Amino acid sequence: xxxxxxxxxxxxxxxxxxxxxxxxxxxxxxxxxxxxxxxxxxxxxxxxxxxxxxxxxxxxxxxxxxxxxxxxxxxxxxxxxxxxxxxxxxxxxxxxxxxxxxxxxxxxxxxxxxxxxxxxxxxxxxxxxxxxxxxxxxxxxxxxxxxxxxxxxxxxxxxxxxxxxxxxxxxxxxxxxxxxxxxxxxxxxxxxxxxxxxxxxxxxxxxxxxxxxxxxxxxxxxxxxxxxxxxxxxxxxxxxxxxxxxxxxxxxxxxxxxxxxxxxxxxxxxxxxxxxxxxxxxxxxxxxxxxxxxxxxxxxxxxxxxxxxxxxxxxxxxxxxxxxxxxxxxxxxxxxxxxxxxxxxxxxxxxxxxxxxxxxxxxxxxxxxxxxxxxxxxxxxxxxxxxxxxxxxxxxxxxxxxxxxxxxxxxxxxxxxxxxxxx
Numbered sequence: 001x002x003x004x005x006x007x008x009x010x011x012x013x014x015x016x017x018x019x020x021x022x023x024x025x026x027x028x029x030x031x032x033x034x035x036x037x038x039x040x041x042x043x044x045x046x047x048x049x050x051x052x053x054x055x056x057x058x059x060x061x062x063x064x065x066x067x068x069x070x071x072x073x074x075x076x077x078x079x080x081x082x083x084x085x086x087x088x089x090x091x092x093x094x095x096x097x098x099x100x101x102x103x104x105x106x107x108x109x110x111x112x113x114x115x116x117x118x119x120x121x122x123x124x125x126x127x128x129x130x131x132x133x134x135x136x137x138x139x140x141x142x143x144x145x146x147x148x149x150x151x152x153x154x155x156x157x158x159x160x161x162x163x164x165x166x167x168x169x170x171x172x173x174x175x176x177x178x179x180x181x182x183x184x185x186x187x188x189x190x191x192x193x194x195x196x197x198x199x200x201x202x203x204x205x206x207x208x209x210x211x212x213x214x215x216x217x218x219x220x221x222x223x224x225x226x227x228x229x230x231x232x233x234x235x236x237x238x239x240x241x242x243x244x245x246x247x248x249x250x251x252x253x254x255x256x257x258x259x260x261x262x263x264x265x266x267x268x269x270x271x272x273x274x275x276x277x278x279x280x281x282x283x284x285x286x287x288x289x290x291x292x293x294x295x296x297x298x299x300x301x302x303x304x305x306x307x308x309x310x311x312x313x314x315x316x317x318x319x320x321x322x323x324x325x326x327x328x329x330x331x332x333x334x335x336x337x338x339x340x341x342x343x344x345x346x347x348x349x350x351x352x353x354x355x356x357x358x359x360x361x362x363x364x365x366x367x368x369x370x371x372x373x374x375x376x377x378x379x380x381x382x383x384x385x386x387x388x389x390x391x392x393x394x395x396x397x398x399x400x401x402x403x404x405x406x407x408x409x410x411x412x413x414x415x416x417x418x419x420x421x422x423x
Contacts, residue, residue: 002358002368003194009210010182013201014362016189016354024095024190025355027087028102029363032178034156035081035218035292043158044166044174046079047116047123051171052086053077054115056108059101061115067101075101079156082292083363089352092191096200103204106179113168120163127157134238134404135284135303137230141402142240145228146297150221180211187359190351221295223398225422227414230404236283237306237405241316241421244398245289245296246389249365254377255385256289256298256393261336262328263287263319264300270319271300279315281308293364298393306407310416317420320394327387341375396422 003015032045055061068075073090086105088098130136140155147153186205188197223244246253257265264271264287276282285302304312328336348354348371358368399421407413 002370004362004368005198007181007202007206009206009208010180011205011208012185012362013198014185014187014358014368015192015194015197016358017192017194018190018351018354021191021351022092023089023351024092024098024188024192025087025089025351026095026098026102027085027187027355027359028106029185029187029359030084030179031082031183031363032084032174033080033082034154034158035151036178037151037154037158039154040162041166041170041174042154042162043123043156044171045084046156046158047119047163047166048171048175048179049077049079049084049086050119050123051111051116052105052109054119055110055112056104057110058104058108064101064105067097071097073098081152081156083360085356085359087352087355095188095192095197099197099200099204107204107208111168111171111175116168116171120166123157123163124160127160130155130157134232134234134236135301137232138238138240138402138404139299139301141228141230141404142242142299142400145226145402146224146242146400147221148224148226150219152221152292152295176211177214181205181208182210182212183214185359185363187355187362189355189358218294221292223295223297224400225397226400227417228400228402229407229410229414230402231406232404233406234404235406236303237309237403237407238303239301239309239401239403239405241300241313242297242400242402243393243395245298245393246291247294247296248291249293251377251380252385252389252392253289253291253296254374255381255389256296257340258333258336258378258381259323259328259386259389260287260289260298261339262332263323266339270323271316274319275302275312275315281305281312281315285312306405309403309407309413310420313417313420323390324394327383327390330383333381333383333386337378337381340378344374345371 001017005013034045037044071090071094073088075088077086090098144153246256263269271285275285282302282304287300290297302312361368401417
């Protein structure tokens with residue numbers, strides 16, 4: 001059962017009571033991600049996420065960690081393109097400690113100048129780690145290629161150059177702008193007493209000063225039509241083919257999810273079975289959709305021997321052409337629906353995943369979409385809906401390619417890619 005209340009200061013609280021578990025997951029969701037940034041402060045959202053763990057007026061960084069470790073809980077955070085989330089999972093009898101620690105981090109963080117310098121150094125190492133992970137690197141390169149200058153193209157971590165420019169006063173100004181009650185959702189899922197929990201939340205959060213929420217009018221992203229590459233001294237070549245997908249909130253997204261399952265989203269998918277299992281040309285290949293408020297992208301990824309690059313692209317295009325010509329069978333659609341519903345429901349069997357589901361849904365959509373509603377939307381998808389999506393996403397005029405690896409014939413590769421993908 002879901003509940004939603006809004007405090008006088010604008011903070012939204014969404015909850016789901018699950019009586020048969022012994023845990024509670026709590027998340028603070030702030031609509032502040034790399035999409036809110038510019039080239040000068042790129043990475044500031046992620047830097048603030050780190051800084052909230054670096055000490056408050058009441059606790060040192062070690063004491064923040066110990067407060068949750070000592071009760072057997074888990075505490076962490078993440079930053080994405082469109083939001084930042086701080087979350088804790090604890091036994092149900094420790095919910096007061098979890099709310100106390102999260103509120104202390106949110107309201108009392110010191111943003112100490114020396115700690116900012118140290119944490120930047122930590123993030124520099126995180127950036128290097130991504131540079132050493134070609135799978136992560138090629139996905140970032142695809143974002144830069146497909147969105148070309150739009151804030152959606154910016155890396156969540158930022159760059160060394162942009163982070164070096166960020167001063168303490170920049171951090172505080174950004175924090176004051178976006179870390180406001182009306183821009184925040186608190187989500188709680190698990191075994192808890194609703195009335196008592198709301199009292200605890202009000203104790204810590206009701207004095208949070210309301211401020212006008214900054215609502216930017218995003219520049220409408222335009223899907224580009226480019227090829228990008230980066231040379232790395234590695235054994236495999238990693239590449240992404242990206243095209244326009246479906247934005248959040250559109251019902252066509254469910255048709256795309258069904259299509260993705262069949263095309264490249266699972267081990268039984270056409271791409272995996274054809275290119276890896278039957279032909280043995282790759283170790284890893286998959287496809288997936290990414291959805292944002294006003295746009296989406298659809299990505300195909302593979303890691304392979306550079307000698308097989310064009311062969312694999314050829315086979316991917318053959319599979320795309322088959323789907324565009326023959327579409328899908330009713331049997332494939334039925335099986336994909338059942339697989340999709342099963343994976344979704346199994347994924348909601350932990351309090352943390354359900355907390356994520358309702359928190360993100362309320363933050364970005366302004367409403368909670370129940371599992372029953374989602375299952376019904378999946379069931380309502382028909383062949384005509386999938387045909388519409390196939391024709392929408394497999395548009396050669398919107399194909400983009402990013403690849404990373406040790407290649408010596410980039411002109412030849414680019415020429416072949418243009419012939420295969422762009423003509």
